[in-house]
Amino acid sequence: MGFLSNIFKTTSNEELRQMIADGALLLDVRTKGEFASGHAKDAKNIPLDVLKANLSKLNKSKPIIAVCASGMRSGTAVSMLKQNGFTEVYNGGSWTKFM
Numbered sequence: 001m002g003f004l005s006n007i008f009k010t011t012s013n014e015e016l017r018q019m020i021a022d023g024a025l026l027l028d029v030r031t032k033g034e035f036a037s038g039h040a041k042d043a044k045n046i047p048l049d050v051l052k053a054n055l056s057k058l059n060k061s062k063p064i065i066a067v068c069a070s071g072m073r074s075g076t077a078v079s080m081l082k083q084n085g086f087t088e089v090y091n092g093g094s095w096t097k098f099m
Contacts, residue, residue: 029045030068043095
């Protein structure tokens with residue numbers, strides 16, 4: 001990681017792509033309609049508004065990269081996951097980066 005990445009705890013797109021290749025879950029938190037209109041290959045869709053009720057469907061021992069349309073909802077999802085005991089979670093921003 002670069003100097004700024006270390007300071008601000010960000011992860012590059014390349015690092016996120018490698019994590020997915022290594023088995024990380026790509027979690028799309030957009031609505032079912034948004035997901036149906038297009039999504040990244042192998043992404044799992046759990047809309048943000050029902051994420052808390054579906055946490056048991058996620059593996060806490062596996063890295064999770066949350067995505068949405070812009071990065072706002074995925075940021076909220078990352079916070080929610082961390083508050084519920086998930087430790088290796090990342091905000092991937094827009095899902096289109098993973099197409």
